[in-house]
Amino acid sequence: MSGPGAFLGMPSFPKNAEKELQDSQLRYNLRKATHTIRGKRAAVVGELPDWQELRAAAKAIKDETLRNLDRYLIQVEEAVTKAGGHVHWASDAAEANQIVTELVKATGQAEVVKVKSMATQEIGLNEALAGAGITAYETDLAELIVQLGDDWPSHILVPAIHRNRSEIREIFREHMAEWGRPAPENLSDDPRMLAEAARLHLRERFLATKVGISGANFVVAESGTLVVLESEGNGRMCLTLPETLISVVGIEKVLPTWRDLEVFLQLLPRSSTGERMNPYTSMWTGAVEGQEFHLVLLDNGRTKVMADEIGRQALRCIRCSACLNVCPVYERAGGHAYGSVYPGPIGAILTPQLRGMDSPLDASLPYASSLCGACYDVCPVAIDIPEVLVHLRSKAPHGPVERLGLKAAGWVLDKPVRLERAQRLATRFRGLVPKRRLPGPGAAWTDTRDVPAVPEESFRDWWDRTEGGSR
Numbered sequence: 001m002s003g004p005g006a007f008l009g010m011p012s013f014p015k016n017a018e019k020e021l022q023d024s025q026l027r028y029n030l031r032k033a034t035h036t037i038r039g040k041r042a043a044v045v046g047e048l049p050d051w052q053e054l055r056a057a058a059k060a061i062k063d064e065t066l067r068n069l070d071r072y073l074i075q076v077e078e079a080v081t082k083a084g085g086h087v088h089w090a091s092d093a094a095e096a097n098q099i100v101t102e103l104v105k106a107t108g109q110a111e112v113v114k115v116k117s118m119a120t121q122e123i124g125l126n127e128a129l130a131g132a133g134i135t136a137y138e139t140d141l142a143e144l145i146v147q148l149g150d151d152w153p154s155h156i157l158v159p160a161i162h163r164n165r166s167e168i169r170e171i172f173r174e175h176m177a178e179w180g181r182p183a184p185e186n187l188s189d190d191p192r193m194l195a196e197a198a199r200l201h202l203r204e205r206f207l208a209t210k211v212g213i214s215g216a217n218f219v220v221a222e223s224g225t226l227v228v229l230e231s232e233g234n235g236r237m238c239l240t241l242p243e244t245l246i247s248v249v250g251i252e253k254v255l256p257t258w259r260d261l262e263v264f265l266q267l268l269p270r271s272s273t274g275e276r277m278n279p280y281t282s283m284w285t286g287a288v289e290g291q292e293f294h295l296v297l298l299d300n301g302r303t304k305v306m307a308d309e310i311g312r313q314a315l316r317c318i319r320c321s322a323c324l325n326v327c328p329v330y331e332r333a334g335g336h337a338y339g340s341v342y343p344g345p346i347g348a349i350l351t352p353q354l355r356g357m358d359s360p361l362d363a364s365l366p367y368a369s370s371l372c373g374a375c376y377d378v379c380p381v382a383i384d385i386p387e388v389l390v391h392l393r394s395k396a397p398h399g400p401v402e403r404l405g406l407k408a409a410g411w412v413l414d415k416p417v418r419l420e421r422a423q424r425l426a427t428r429f430r431g432l433v434p435k436r437r438l439p440g441p442g443a444a445w446t447d448t449r450d451v452p453a454v455p456e457e458s459f460r461d462w463w464d465r466t467e468g469g470s471r
């Protein structure tokens with residue numbers, strides 16, 4: 001069931017969210033986790049007096065990079081090649097999967113270890129590898145929980161955020177043995193015991209597997225250096241132990257210079273885990289100590305997104321997940337309702353741009369928001385998510401109806417005389433206005449609200465008749 005393939009054909013966001021909202025345990029888990037991370041983030045962000053300046057710098061660096069991405073990508077290719085690595089270009093998911101599958105096959109291996117990588121989830125790499133008889137083992141703890149539970153990730157940073165400790169213990173007890181070393185007999189839901197069980201299980205896997213697959217948080221163009229930030233150290237094992245390392249990286253992950261990392265290494269850990277610095281930051285340039293290294297640069301819709309002047313800011317995202325943790329919609333609906341590896345506010349603007357808005361699910365995502373703006377306030381690269389949501393709504397299949405309605409309202413409100421006539425018409429025909437549910441596109445709006453009653457007399461007429469209530 002895991003992987004984005006399972007997401008295709010899912011119903012629209014409101015239908016998914018309605019189902020998830022029935023799960024009170026899920027709502028409790030989400031609320032507890034998001035509020036904890038949110039509080040930690042606010043505390044460490046508050047320590048930096050120049051947070052807004054850092055944010056503006058990150059925005060400027062990313063925008064400049066995206067404007068000149070063609071040049072920076074060539075720079076990356078040259079630097080990685082010079083350092084003994086191999087660079088591959090993948091225009092879409094199928095091509096990226098094919099490249100990686102061929103590379104793994106060429107090693108003669110049938111198993112790979114993976115450090116958490118959203119790009120590989122986006123392209124459905126695990127499923128593609130499985131189709132070629134290759135088993136991919138997730139090594140990030142939360143990803144391991146998702147994989148063992150035959151589940152979907154529901155958060156960018158904490159993919160198993162929807163699971164609590166006792167659920168994780170059950171998953172370990174029931175499924176760990178199917179994937180390698182079994183869970184200990186006496187496994188409790190004590191976090192230390194759970195972490196130890198995962199550590200022993202994964203350690204065996206790391207020592208036995210000869211191919212590693214990763215993503216990257218950043219790629220430095222001037223040196224060809226890849227950077228991975230993580231908390232557990234599993235990523236570093238996955239990057240350093242295998243004889244062959246294949247990194248699949250979205251083309252928007254490029255930063256021009258080493259110096260630019262100074263900004264992002266302050267913004268990312270504080271925004272994501274609420275730490276001043278994450279425990280493990282791995283950096284490598286090309287082939288290191290005899291390891292064979294391949295970099296797969298993934299487009300998969302990104303150049304199309306870049307053509308949209310408003311929408312392209314979504315490519316500044318550094319996947320910190322701060323916007324998820326403050327979003328009132330995400331907190332209640334959970335990540336699965338978004339039907340993509342990118343849930344929450346960033347998913348609502350990125351997925352419809354990468355995948356298009358042909359399916360009911362993708363067309364509904366720009367509406368999966370209250371437009372409260374909390375996501376914009378916390379975003380470390382200042383993506384104006386509400387602006388992009390409104391922009392995408394105007395492009396959605398039922399956007400034209402909404403646009404027509406707004407145009408009509410604009411025309412009426414433009415001149416007092418038109419408003420007066422419209423109010424008179426509304427009062428005259430008030431009997432025709434449905435009491436509970438509007439027909440057509442307004443139906444969903446009135447599912448949870450009553451239609452406001454049209455008064456017998458408009459305010460203007462009442463004012464004229466009573467001279468402002470004095471008669």
Ligand code: SF4
Nearest residue numbers: 317318320321323379
């Ligand atoms: S949109 Fe901003 S806040 Fe949300 S994950 Fe991306 S960088 Fe973080």
